[in-house]
Amino acid sequence: MRLAVFTKNLTNPAYGAARLGAERAAAVFGAEVLHFVPQKGDDPEAQSALIDEALALTPRPDAFVLSPVHASKVDPAIRRIAAAGIPMIGFVNPIQAAPSVAYVSSDDYQLALAIAQYLFRHLHGRGQVLVVTGPDESFTSLERLRGFREAALQYPGITIAGVIAGDYVRETARDRAVQWLCDHAELDACLVANDIMAMxxxxxxxxxxxxxxxxxxxxxxxxxxxxxxxxxxxxxxxNAMQMAYLATECAVRHLRGETVPASIELPVQIVDRSNCQQWDRPYAQRPVITLEELRRQT
Incomplete structure (x- = not known):
């Protein structure tokens, strides 16, 4: 069976990990993966064109494993997948324009709330904080910003000194942070919506x-x-690699006629100096778990 896997960009290492996760699952469960990635990152028109490209293949892919780059601007293309009768499995961002077999993600709001609370406790509840967000209309960025703001409300001594959009790009975050630092003398911490921007x-x-x-x-x-x-x-x-792994496994099992969970939400895990050794390895060497192993854990 052939699976069309759609990730958002080539610049964020998390999506490189997602592609690897899909390949790792495909190798285990006997599937072939075809990757479709916009050359211009997070571009709805480019992803829509790639969806049409996949639909035009002969034979067509048996299932689409899809992370939409935008909450609504890819909807017409998603509806074309549904019209073709091809099952879809969403990961990272939900598929809202048509029914999907399953959705695998983490709660962006809870992740953001947890990491912000961790930072504010480190600051002993006081400080000037710069927030760096992703693209203005990104589902993950909006949810993470909501979590950041909610956490700040819980700590009256925390001041959000500024909010800049790094667009999930290292160079953009760097350049805009350089300008912000030139204009502001006081800063205690930076709350950043993803790691590549944190770099x-x-x-x-x-x-x-x-x-x-x-x-x-x-x-x-x-x-x-x-x-x-x-x-x-x-x-x-x-953990985008784990999400894509499970989404790919769900696709294969669904095509085999097996029942898969409609929704899978991975737990929040904070990584700091006390436990970072568990993550201190290349993606290919990081462990992944199967659906069966996940069921045994829950």
Whole structure:
């Protein structure tokens, strides 16, 4: 069986890990994976064109494993998948325009709430904090920003000193953080919506000769290394590799006629210097669990 796997971009290491997760599951469960990735990251038009490209293949893929790049702008293309009678399994972001067999993700709001609370406790409830978000209309970014703001409400001594959009790109986050630092003298911490942007924020702090506590989301290898070195405080593990693995497994099992869970939500895990050794390895060497193993854990 052939599976069309759609990830959002080529720049975020988390999506490289997702593609690897799909391949690892396909190797175990006897499937072939075809990857479709927009050359321009998080581009709804490009992803829609790739969906049409996959639908035009002969033979067509047996299932689509899909992370939509936008909450609504890919909907017409998603409805074309449904019209073709091809089952869809969503991961990272939900598929809302048509029914999906299953959806695998983590709760972005809870992840953001947990990492923000961790940071604010580290600051003893007081400090000036810069928030770095993803793209303005990104589902994950909006949910993470909501979690950040909710956590800040719980700590009256925390001031959100600024909010900048890093667009989930290291260079964008770096450049905008450099400008923000030029305009603001006081900063205690940076609350960043993903790790690749956190790397850009660390670049900006280094260039300015300034220090601040930095936390992110994703647990990418670069962030884990920075945590081990003491350059970054912590991250929340948004395990896109595991999500894609389980989504691919769900696709295969559904095609075999087996019942799969309609929704799978991975737990929140905070990674800091006390436990980062568990994550301090390349993605290919990080463990993944199957549906059966997940069932035994819950």
């Amino acid at each position: 850009g924020v660390l670049d900006a702090l280094d260039a300015a000769g300034r220090r601040a506590a930095v936390v992110g989301v994703n647990a990418i290898p670069q962030a884990v290394e920075a945590i081990g070195q003491g350059r970054m405080l912590a991250t929340a593990d948004f």
